[in-house]
Amino acid sequence: MNSYGQMMVKKSVRDTLRLDQVDLATLDPAGRPIGPRTKKEAADDLAVTGDELEALQEALYAEDSRAVLLVLQGMDTSGKGGVVRHVMGLVNPQGVRIASFKKPTAAELRHHYLWRIRKVLPDKGHIGAFDRSHYEDVLVPKVERLINAAELRKRYKEINAFEQELADSGITLVKCFLHISPEVQKERLLARLGDPKKNWKYNPADIDVRSKWSKYQDAYTQALRNCRDTPWYAVPADRKWYRNWAISRLLLETLREMNPAFPQPAFDLEAEKARLVNDDPLR
Amino acid sequence: MNSYGQMMVKKSVRDTLRLDQVDLATLDPAGRPIGPRTKKEAADDLAVTGDELEALQEALYAEDSRAVLLVLQGMDTSGKGGVVRHVMGLVNPQGVRIASFKKPTAAELRHHYLWRIRKVLPDKGHIGAFDRSHYEDVLVPKVERLINAAELRKRYKEINAFEQELADSGITLVKCFLHISPEVQKERLLARLGDPKKNWKYNPADIDVRSKWSKYQDAYTQALRNCRDTPWYAVPADRKWYRNWAISRLLLETLREMNPAFPQPAFDLEAEKARLVNDDPLR
Incomplete structure (x- = not known):
C-alpha cells in the first residue's frame, strides 16, 4: 500500500x-x-500498480498454464485504444497479445462470428486485450436490424457458453464497458478533426453511429444483461485518467486473485550450479 | 537533440x-x-528515443502500408527478452507484434522451416520483434550436423530470398546479433539458478549448448556472412544498458529513414466539423 490511491481503496474496484x-x-x-x-x-497509483502488475504478469508467464483476457467495449472515442496504450503498456510486451476487431471482412463474414475471435485468443501465460470483441456481433446487427430477435437470443446464449468455455480452458475474462457521455464523445471527435495527427482516427461513419446513440445504449443494455454469466464492469470513461486507473485495478485485482506462482525447477539446482562453475567452453 | 547521448552521436549507429x-x-x-x-x-537517451519512437510508430500505424521487423539472435542470456521488454516496451503495444521461436514442435517440423515464421510476420503498420527466428534453422542444424553442407547452402539462399521478399512487401528488417562473452553468460546463468524467480528461465540444455560455444560462434559467422543481402548489426551485449540503447537507436534510425506520414483525410474536414457541431443524438 504505497500510495494515497491504494490506501483509499477499501472495497474492491471489481465489487464497485x-x-x-x-x-x-x-x-x-x-x-x-x-x-x-x-x-x-x-498517476501515482498507476505507477505502483504497474510494478505489481508486471511482477504478477511475469509469474503468469512463467507458470504458463492460464491467461487473462481484457475485453474492451464502448462507443467510439470511449478510450479502448487509450487503455491498450496506457494500461497494457505497463507490462512486458512479451506477455501481451492485442487484437482489434474492425468491421468484419468478406472472409470473416463467411464464418461463424466467433471464428475470428477464437483465432486470436491469448496463449497460456499471456494477458490479451481485445479492442472490440464478439460483442460487436450483438450490437451492430441489433441496431441495424441485420438479425431477428430469435437469432439475437441465440447469440447471447452462444456468447455465454463461449465465455464459459474460455473460463474452463484457463482464460479469465475481464469485460469492461467504457461508459462515456455523448457530450464527451463530441469533444473527442472534434479533437480528431482538429489535429492533423489525429485525422486518421476519424471516420465519417462514426457520426452515423453516433446519431443512433440511444439505439446503441439499448443494444449495450440488452447485451450486458443477457451475457453476464461472466461479469461486466462499467468503467466511467469521461475522464481518461480515471478510466485507465480503474482498468489497471480491475486487472490487478484479477491477477492477485489468480495468484500465479513461479514453477519449481524440474532439475537439481545445486548440480546445475556445479556443472556451470566447472564449465569453460573456451578452455 | 535533447540529451547528451544524442548529441554525442555523429555517425549513425547503423553505420557503426x-x-x-x-x-x-x-x-x-x-x-x-x-x-x-x-x-x-x-537511460536519459533511451527516454528521449522512446518518445520519438512512439511518435514515429503512431505515424507508421496510421499510414498502414509498411512494417518493421526486429530480428533478435544471440546465445542464451544475450538479452533477446530484455530487448523486447525495454525497447519494444517504449512504444504503444497496439502497434507491436512479438513472436518467439522455441525448438520446433512436431507439427512445425512437418512443414518448411519458414512456415512458422510466415505465420507471425507483422501486419502493415506494426513493429514486430522476433525473439529467435529463421536463423535458428541454420544454426542448430549446422552445429548438430542435422543437415549437410548442400542443404545448409540452400537454406542460406532461401533466407536471402525470403528477406528480399519481405522487403518487397514493405517489411523493413532490422537484424541484430546480440554478442556476449562466455564469461558474462556464465554470470547470467548463475543468476538464473540463484533466484527462485528466475529458475524458470533456466534449462539444463542451456549448458549443453554453451559447451559448444565455438561451434555456435562458427555457425553464426557462416550464417551472418552468407545471409547479409539484408544487413546484420552486431550489438555488444555484455552491458545490458548499452545493448538496449543501441537497439533503440537502430530502430529509431530505421523509422526516421522510412519517414512514415499521417495520411491525408479522405473526407471534407470542415463538412464533418459542421455535421458534428449540429448533431445532438439525444435531442
Whole structure:
C-alpha cells in the first residue's frame, strides 16, 4: 500500500464497478465511485500498480498454464485504444497479445462470428486485450436490424457458453464497458478533426453511429444483461485518467486473485550450479 | 537533440554496428563503439528515443502500408527478452507484434522451416520483434550436423530470398546479433539458478549448448556472412544498458529513414466539423 490511491481503496474496484443490474442511464460516465479523486493521485497509483502488475504478469508467464483476457467495449472515442496504450503498456510486451476487431471482412463474414475471435485468443501465460470483441456481433446487427430477435437470443446464449468455455480452458475474462457521455464523445471527435495527427482516427461513419446513440445504449443494455454469466464492469470513461486507473485495478485485482506462482525447477539446482562453475567452453 | 547521448552521436549507429566483414573474434562484446559511456547517459537517451519512437510508430500505424521487423539472435542470456521488454516496451503495444521461436514442435517440423515464421510476420503498420527466428534453422542444424553442407547452402539462399521478399512487401528488417562473452553468460546463468524467480528461465540444455560455444560462434559467422543481402548489426551485449540503447537507436534510425506520414483525410474536414457541431443524438 504505497500510495494515497491504494490506501483509499477499501472495497474492491471489481465489487464497485461490477454491473449487477444493467441500467446505463443511472451510471455517471464522469463518476469516480472509488479510488483517486485527481489525475495526480491516479498517476501515482498507476505507477505502483504497474510494478505489481508486471511482477504478477511475469509469474503468469512463467507458470504458463492460464491467461487473462481484457475485453474492451464502448462507443467510439470511449478510450479502448487509450487503455491498450496506457494500461497494457505497463507490462512486458512479451506477455501481451492485442487484437482489434474492425468491421468484419468478406472472409470473416463467411464464418461463424466467433471464428475470428477464437483465432486470436491469448496463449497460456499471456494477458490479451481485445479492442472490440464478439460483442460487436450483438450490437451492430441489433441496431441495424441485420438479425431477428430469435437469432439475437441465440447469440447471447452462444456468447455465454463461449465465455464459459474460455473460463474452463484457463482464460479469465475481464469485460469492461467504457461508459462515456455523448457530450464527451463530441469533444473527442472534434479533437480528431482538429489535429492533423489525429485525422486518421476519424471516420465519417462514426457520426452515423453516433446519431443512433440511444439505439446503441439499448443494444449495450440488452447485451450486458443477457451475457453476464461472466461479469461486466462499467468503467466511467469521461475522464481518461480515471478510466485507465480503474482498468489497471480491475486487472490487478484479477491477477492477485489468480495468484500465479513461479514453477519449481524440474532439475537439481545445486548440480546445475556445479556443472556451470566447472564449465569453460573456451578452455 | 535533447540529451547528451544524442548529441554525442555523429555517425549513425547503423553505420557503426553494421557487420561488413563478419569476424566475431574481433568484436568486443563489452564494447561501446558509439554513443553513451555510462548507464545514466544511456537511460536519459533511451527516454528521449522512446518518445520519438512512439511518435514515429503512431505515424507508421496510421499510414498502414509498411512494417518493421526486429530480428533478435544471440546465445542464451544475450538479452533477446530484455530487448523486447525495454525497447519494444517504449512504444504503444497496439502497434507491436512479438513472436518467439522455441525448438520446433512436431507439427512445425512437418512443414518448411519458414512456415512458422510466415505465420507471425507483422501486419502493415506494426513493429514486430522476433525473439529467435529463421536463423535458428541454420544454426542448430549446422552445429548438430542435422543437415549437410548442400542443404545448409540452400537454406542460406532461401533466407536471402525470403528477406528480399519481405522487403518487397514493405517489411523493413532490422537484424541484430546480440554478442556476449562466455564469461558474462556464465554470470547470467548463475543468476538464473540463484533466484527462485528466475529458475524458470533456466534449462539444463542451456549448458549443453554453451559447451559448444565455438561451434555456435562458427555457425553464426557462416550464417551472418552468407545471409547479409539484408544487413546484420552486431550489438555488444555484455552491458545490458548499452545493448538496449543501441537497439533503440537502430530502430529509431530505421523509422526516421522510412519517414512514415499521417495520411491525408479522405473526407471534407470542415463538412464533418459542421455535421458534428449540429448533431445532438439525444435531442
